[in-house]
Amino acid sequence: METILQDLHAIVGDAGLLLGADVAQRPAMSLGKGSCEARAIVRPATPEELSQVMALCHRNDQPVVPWGGLTGLVNGATAQPHEIAISLERMTAIEEFDEQAGILVVQAGAPMQKVQEAAADKGWLFALDLGARGTATIGGNIATNAGGNSVLRYGMMRQQVLGLEAVLADGTLLSSMNQMLKNNAGYDLKHLFIGTEGTLGIVTRAVLRLHPLPRSRNTAFVGVESFAQLSILLRELSASLSGQLSSFEVMWGNFYRLMTEQTGKHPVIMPTDLPYYVLIEATGNSADEDAQRFEQILGEALESGTLLDAVIAQSETQADNLWAMRDDIETLVQAMSPLIAFDVSLPIKAMEQYVQEVETTLLSRWPEARLLVFGHMGDGNLHLIITTGADTDANRHAVETLVYEKLVPLAGSVSAEHGIGLEKRQFLPCSRSDVEIALMKTLKQALDPKNLLNPGKVI
Template sequence: MSSNVEAINALRSVLAADELLVGDAISDKYRQDWSGEKSGDLSAVVLPRSTEAVSQILRICNEHGCPVVPQGGLTGLAGGATPIDGCVAISMERMNGILELDGISGTMTVWAGTPLQVMQEAAEKAGFFFALDLGARGSCQIGGNISTNAGGNRVIRYGMARDLVLGLEVVLADGTVLSMLNKMVKNNSGPDIKQAFIGAEGTLGVITKAVVKLHPQVNGANTALMALESFEGVEKLLVYAQQQLSGQVSAFEVMWNDYYKEATTDGGIRAPLPADYPIYVLMDQQSANPQQQAAQFEAVLEHALEEGWVVDAAVAQSHADAEAFWELRDAIAELLQAYAPTINFDISFPISSIGRCVETLKEVMSSQFDGIRAMFFGHVGDGNIHVVVGPFPDEATGLAIETAFYEVVRNNEGSVSAEHGIGLHKKPWLPYSRSAAELHTLKLMKQALDPRNILNPGKIQD
């Protein structure tokens, strides 16, 4: 701890009084992210306003071997921003704002602490669309989104955070600043170094700025909620809709009956369709002029009904209708509170395997954990399934459920984390998705870029 005291004294010499918080000045908000993972004892919180300040902070901490935990909006669900004992938390909240919006290149350059919703609104005002979107949009920050390679609601059409990032500025553990603020889609001047920091959860460097790709503005969406008898119908609907709508399907959310029933009872959401169908799909087609494409959208639904893939459907007739459909999908926040403690699985499989894998997971629950509630839903159009299990009686049961679920993931070549990251929570299960050779390579990268292991130590892997 003495080295940490020395590090804090050195930080005090280069930071303003309001940029270094210690003791009682540290707010509880810096002690935990949304994952609920147990926090260690913070030594200090630093609130830099510039890349130069981040560089000085990391150089000092590296010299003294003081661990640093980068923090964004603290909305993560895997414990990636959870403090560890003796660490300095580096909050990016003051490195906030849009540096440039290039309307010709279709790019936006921002500080890492800029909230996602601020970027979305700035893009819209300028006649563009920033496609990354998730429920925490008002609180999460783009640096954290990139550090966890966030996914969200629109991945099926626009990709993960990785697909929207053109350039980054990153500070390494020793204070070296890597300026990679590329604005070009085409740039094959050697390996793309920035990719190493996307999804690394702050373990290889601290992101300070980003250049992101903007898309043409959308002015609304055609939206429908559909009921189906089987996952085979879901697969056929997805393929057909993508073909007929020329890849413009911008959301393809699936809710199994267990989730739909809970959302329309305890979740308090009005049921647009009866709650006795096996499976439901919420589909969006975003465009500049939804009215022009309404007939094409409805023709897809009519064909699906004729083929028997879809057995009932409701089409949004207004923006309010569409929002009501999405409230049904977003009811998970209330359900999590109602059924705590819960295990919140964020897993993925090849789309063609999802139906079979979900049935296997349901069989696991009924045969091994009868009486414990499980709700299945997810983005599905990108292979992502969320499962909420709970409440469960004790930690031993919770561990048994996780083990059983992740064995299904491993046996079907899926991912233990589709979009939430690894952090602390998924670390024990990472070998279920990554080979020993991959994990060894990650260790080599860590040793090369952070030999003193000060950057978010203990996250992702030891």
């Protein structure tokens, strides 16, 4: 065994070091394509072990790739043959729970769903939620500043983190485990590690802020006749459901038609010829009153013409069914393959024209192409699903260039919530200026001068 692997073994022991076939049976990246090529997978049992591991790697100029649950979608955790993957999968404990204040201290490898359930058991809500909840880890959520389905009400992962601990490139263990809502004692260092995709440090523990578990959930599916009405509806609901509106998920008409009449996977619950549909959800604190109010507000929107049609879920099952359509990625993939998926954000006022221009340009070049659009419109976040029929690298690159370049004049983002990883790195300049990228590099150089932490990702 090579010297560095022997030295790693001395730190983490048998259970902490995977080699050979144990590495190859792991996936190279999320969505299961290919086999992991890393030189080794190191699985430290404690932050202190990871600190020693990084100190060793630093002395040996050994690059590392931090791993959360590998549910990211931008190729942000792929390890090359000369790199060592560092998995936090043995650090999954919930260490402390201040039940009075609603504060959880967890290790970074804890899966999101485990944290959600631990919180809910005591009447608290861990407010981040997304499809990969069973596998995604808190550390990965932090490293990627994960978004998901409740950002409108609760914010992204950044807003759920009060403090954290991280191992720096040279092995230094930085503990910044703040538990208070307010703390202006010097620079708030945690932001260096939130959304920086493991390039500035490896998060090992976190202090999470919880919210009171809502006592009511009201869900509706509505149809709207124009984008202008959609904007009005969002503003009206933001005001009338102030503090409680948690989702405003828009689907362009062809998304709804695909899910219902075209594939038969989901029931037709209202006419399919409308241009826009919205899945609306509000969570509150009083089961009866909230339901009554929700109905009243939607009733008024129907009367005023802001809505053309509305179906209010009458049970948890009905609400879950509405979400099932929104989240039915499987049907989407089957119907649209080979597809290219996008996760962009842009000012709401520019969305209608942006989508039209993308579609027009797309069809002018690929007359057979199809475009589906849906997303967290309340957050400025749209997912575009495009198929041109062909599945070549050149084709993919041409479509990506088309979608991203049209964001430039709108100051939109090539990544609303998924991050940059390797996949979007070449398009980062569509959303960030040379000055911004230079400052990112200044930070990287200051914290990781040897470029050992997730090299090549983001910048």
